[in-house]
Amino acid sequence: MALEPTADSPVGRLASLAGSAGAALIGIAQTVGGMGVLFGRIVTRIFAFPPQVDWPELKRNLHKMAVKSLPIVVVTALFTGAIMVIQAAPLVKRYGAEGLLGWGAGFGTLREVAPLLTALMISGRVGANNTAELGTMVVTEQIDALRTLAIDPIAFLIAPRFIGIVVTLFVMTLYADALALFGAAYSGYGLIQVEPQSFYNGLTGGLLHFSDVANGLVKSVVFGLVIALASCHFGLSTTGGAPGVGRSVNATVVASAAGIFVLDYVLSFMLG
Amino acid sequence: MSDATAPSASTHTGFVHDLGGAAIDLFLGGRELYSVFVRTLYYVFRGKREKGAVVAQMYSIGNRSLFFVSITMGFIGMILCYQAGLQSKRVVPDFTMLGPTYLELLVRDLAASLAALMLATRVGAGIAAEIGSMVVTEQVDALRMCAADPIDFLLVPRFLASMVMTTALIVWAATVAFFAGAATAYVAFDVPLRTFCNMQLIDAGDLTIGLSKCVAYGAAIPIVSGYCGLSTFGGSEGVGWATTRAVVNSSLAIIMLNAFISTAGLLIFGTK
Numbered sequence: 001m002a003l004e005p006t007a008d009s010p011v012g013r014l015a016s017l018a019g020s021a022g023a024a025l026i027g028i029a030q031t032v033g034g035m036g037v038l039f040g041r042i043v044t045r046i047f048a049f050p051p052q053v054d055w056p057e058l059k060r061n062l063h064k065m066a067v068k069s070l071p072i073v074v075v076t077a078l079f080t081g082a083i084m085v086i087q088a089a090p091l092v093k094r095y096g097a098e099g100l101l102g103w104g105a106g107f108g109t110l111r112e113v114a115p116l117l118t119a120l121m122i123s124g125r126v127g128a129n130n131t132a133e134l135g136t137m138v139v140t141e142q143i144d145a146l147r148t149l150a151i152d153p154i155a156f157l158i159a160p161r162f163i164g165i166v167v168t169l170f171v172m173t174l175y176a177d178a179l180a181l182f183g184a185a186y187s188g189y190g191l192i193q194v195e196p197q198s199f200y201n202g203l204t205g206g207l208l209h210f211s212d213v214a215n216g217l218v219k220s221v222v223f224g225l226v227i228a229l230a231s232c233h234f235g236l237s238t239t240g241g242a243p244g245v246g247r248s249v250n251a252t253v254v255a256s257a258a259g260i261f262v263l264d265y266v267l268s269f270m271l272g
Numbered sequence: 273m274s275d276a277t278a279p280s281a282s283t284h285t286g287f288v289h290d291l292g293g294a295a296i297d298l299f300l301g302g303r304e305l306y307s308v309f310v311r312t313l314y315y316v317f318r319g320k321r322e323k324g325a326v327v328a329q330m331y332s333i334g335n336r337s338l339f340f341v342s343i344t345m346g347f348i349g350m351i352l353c354y355q356a357g358l359q360s361k362r363v364v365p366d367f368t369m370l371g372p373t374y375l376e377l378l379v380r381d382l383a384a385s386l387a388a389l390m391l392a393t394r395v396g397a398g399i400a401a402e403i404g405s406m407v408v409t410e411q412v413d414a415l416r417m418c419a420a421d422p423i424d425f426l427l428v429p430r431f432l433a434s435m436v437m438t439t440a441l442i443v444w445a446a447t448v449a450f451f452a453g454a455a456t457a458y459v460a461f462d463v464p465l466r467t468f469c470n471m472q473l474i475d476a477g478d479l480t481i482g483l484s485k486c487v488a489y490g491a492a493i494p495i496v497s498g499y500c501g502l503s504t505f506g507g508s509e510g511v512g513w514a515t516t517r518a519v520v521n522s523s524l525a526i527i528m529l530n531a532f533i534s535t536a537g538l539l540i541f542g543t544k
Contacts (some may be wrong), residue, residue: 072520072524075524075527075528076523076524076527079527079528079530079531080527082531082535083381083385083527083530083531083534086531086534086535086538087377087380087381087382087534089538090376091373100363104359107355107359108355108359111355112351112352112355117389117527120389120393120523121520121523121524123393123519124392124393124516124519124520124523125516125519125520128397128512128515128516128519128520129512129513129516131512132509132511132512132513132515132516133509133512135508135512136507136508136509136512139508140508191535191538207362207363241508242404242405242408242409242507242508242510242511243401243405243409243511244508245401245508245509245511245512246400246401246402246404246405246511246512246514246515247401248512249397249401249511249512249515249516250394250397250398250401250515253393253394253397253515253519254340254393254394254397256393257340257344257390257393257394258340258343258344261343261344261347261348261351262343262347264347264348264351265347265348265350265351268351268354268355269354272358
């Protein structure tokens with residue numbers, strides 16, 4: 001950031017533009033590199049023998065992350081199912097293909113919408129909260145206190161949260177799949193008079209395979225990794241008091257969302 | 273709950289108590305949110321405007337989100353077209369309707385809702401973190417002492433800026449997603465650009481629904497996040513909590529508004 005726009009000359013403006021583009025690129029590289037190093041450290045704790053993961057902390061985090069997120073996941077999934085049907089309704093009516101509604105809504109929901117929206121909600125609820133918690137610990141020097149007590153912060157705090165987020169997102173995606181289809185079936189009945197029976201027939205009629213469900217579940221695991229790494233990384237690199245915690249949380253949700261969309265694209269092509 | 277004969281002596285309070293507590297919290301929160309909304313509307317018309325505040329907020333909400341929104345919507349456009357192509361390949365290997373159908377869905381729902389979800393994470397978290405830091409460092413109390421209502425001074429510029437910039441960004445997001453989708457359809461399924469760019473399915477109803485979603489989301493994001501920011505308490509941890517709540521609640525608000533507006537649109541404009 002040493003480059004200042006010297007004057008209104010085009011060269012100065014171009015130099016400052018190149019400088020800020022380079023700084024942004026270096027910033028992204030630093031974030032990705034930091035997340036990679038953190039991932040390596042977490043993996044060495046998890047796959048050590050015996051695993052150096054604090055079991056009570058893991059249980060506490062699973063309860064806090066998964067059980068406490070159930071209400072928003074339920075609401076999101078039910079509304080998502082309804083929205084899928086509302087958006088498919090004109091198409092279904094246009095082609096008179098009531099029998100295909102279940103298949104159409106199911107395909108989109110299982111492969112794309114349920115994993116994506118669940119990941120966004122969990123990133124907002126769990127990822128942001130996790131960053132806030134870790135960031136607060138960092139700015140109040142609790143992590144340093146752990147180190148002075150010869151407790152490894154990665155094994156005690158980070159690895160349980162990492163496992164917690166990945167497991168939470170996987171399980172919540174399963175829930176969201178089921179609930180979104182349930183919501184879709186009954187809003188289809190309410191809005192365009194497609195019997196739930198024919199909706200379920202469309203789901204199980206042979207056009208959908210287990211691979212469609214598995215596709216979404218693989219995505220959910222990858223999204224979980226992204227959210228967990230981003231939230232732990234930004235939480236641990238917090239500086240500067242209460243505003244710093246706010247900035248970290250903001251950075252976490254932005255990085256998680258961008259990472260989720262980019263990886264969703266890559267995975268959609270790779271998994272076919 | 274183990275000792276049913278002496279429930280008053282039990283410290284464990286039970287399900288009905290929890291449910292009632294949650295319902296009361298929800299009611300109080302809803303009333304507070306409503307009051308923030310009404311006061312914001314009042315000050316939009318009656319308040320004293322600080323010069324340049326709205327423009328500064330428009331810059332930080334709009335221009336600073338442009339890159340993030342373009343990236344995520346570009347990728348989501350590619351994913352959506354790819355998945356839709358795969359899906360239609362299983363039934364009818366005819367891609368002439370892929371473009372028009374995709375464009376219709378984009379205008380009516382996907383562009384507005386997905387871009388607004390992105391903005392809820394980026395802008396909502398930013399607003400809550402900023403106002404929350406001001407609350408815990410007692411700057412908001414200082415404002416009150418100067419006889420400036422924080423809603424007039426802080427929330428109204430963000431509200432006005434968000435209404436304008438959310439709409440602008442969503443129009444931009446739709447363009448990006450459409451052309452990313454067109455490129456994907458051309459590369460993956462050999463759909464020519466001229467077949468893909470077909471606006472025959474767009475009508476006044478689709479545009480009305482899409483634009484009313486833009487305005488509703490643009491109003492909801494700053495109100496919900498501003499409310500979360502203003503109700504911050506308790507130091508840096510509180511700022512983190514406020515930011516988390518802002519992201520979750522504005523995302524939920526968007527999904528619910530989407531379901532309501534889509535249902536209303538379906539009932540008003542029919543399925544054609």
